[in-house]
Amino acid sequence: MGVVLSLADFIKGAPPSALQDVGAYWQSLRVDGALPKRSDLRPKDMADHLDKVFLLERIGTGHVRFRLCGSVLCDVLGMDLRGMPLSALFEMPYRDQLSGLIEECFQRPAILQMRLSAGWSATGNYRMNLWPMLSDLGDASRILGCLVADDGSGPTKRFRLDYASTDALCGAVHPPKMEKPAPLGTGFELIDGGAD
Numbered sequence: 001m002g003v004v005l006s007l008a009d010f011i012k013g014a015p016p017s018a019l020q021d022v023g024a025y026w027q028s029l030r031v032d033g034a035l036p037k038r039s040d041l042r043p044k045d046m047a048d049h050l051d052k053v054f055l056l057e058r059i060g061t062g063h064v065r066f067r068l069c070g071s072v073l074c075d076v077l078g079m080d081l082r083g084m085p086l087s088a089l090f091e092m093p094y095r096d097q098l099s100g101l102i103e104e105c106f107q108r109p110a111i112l113q114m115r116l117s118a119g120w121s122a123t124g125n126y127r128m129n130l131w132p133m134l135s136d137l138g139d140a141s142r143i144l145g146c147l148v149a150d151d152g153s154g155p156t157k158r159f160r161l162d163y164a165s166t167d168a169l170c171g172a173v174h175p176p177k178m179e180k181p182a183p184l185g186t187g188f189e190l191i192d193g194g195a196d
Helices: 007-012 017-028 043-052 071-077 092-107
Strands: 053-060 063-069 110-118 125-134 140-149 159-168
Touching (some): 071 140
Antiparallel strands (some): 110 159
């Protein structure tokens, strides 16, 4: 007698369509295995998911800040995130790990997939994917990101990093060149230096 499996168990664990769609779009922009450039992005091509999409800029080793941000992430955190470092959205114990993962995303290069949970006694689970990109000058210093919330997830002040994986990119034979990073800590003093 065979084993009966519930299709719902597989659907529940499947990546939300926004992550799949944005990832497929990013993949379609790659030419001969190279990372796509920031100028290749066309908002209309991601129209169904623009509220979940954001763009990050590398400002130092393992550190990025928001250049553009969709409404979902702003609503979850309750603030306009433009100019803020991504690390400020995470509870302090997870920031060093996040920094290492972001640098791996640029250097290997690799796609970063994370499962997050709400901090500060809030409830909810989230998924965030990051795809490395080139600036218009050709250096690996941009990231296309997408955040989706599980059903029932509400606002939070900080994220916890529950799980992360990096998938090295096939066809990326030569590591992308890196722009000279800004000194460590640039742009972080007002956020990371204050009360958590």
